[in-house]
Amino acid sequence: MRExxxxxxxxxxxxxxxxxxxxxxxxxxxxxxxxTQEEFSRDSFECERxxxxxxxxxxxxxxxxxxxxxxxxxxxxxxxxxxxELRR
Numbered sequence: 001m002r003e004x005x006x007x008x009x010x011x012x013x014x015x016x017x018x019x020x021x022x023x024x025x026x027x028x029x030x031x032x033x034x035x036t037q038e039e040f041s042r043d044s045f046e047c048e049r050x051x052x053x054x055x056x057x058x059x060x061x062x063x064x065x066x067x068x069x070x071x072x073x074x075x076x077x078x079x080x081x082x083x084x085e086l087r088r
Contacts, residue, residue, distance in 0.1 A: 047078035
């Protein structure tokens with residue numbers, strides 16, 4: 001039984017490392033023509049603040065993952081509404 005847990009854990013860790021390695025490359029960034037760093041910082045802060053106002057709808061890990069997804073989506077929609085687009 002112990003060997004099975006160790007093997008499963010090792011497979012999960014190796015799988016996570018492979019996924020993270022595949023994400024390497026040029027990072028995504030928000031762009032808007034003519035926007036200064038100060039404007040971006042203000043807009044990003046406002047969108048982040050608004051997105052965190054969403055209420056959690058579940059409990060435990062599943063609830064946290066759902067809330068994280070919803071706040072990320074709300075942030076992206078807010079930034080797009082302010083004229084930004086996500087690019088590499």
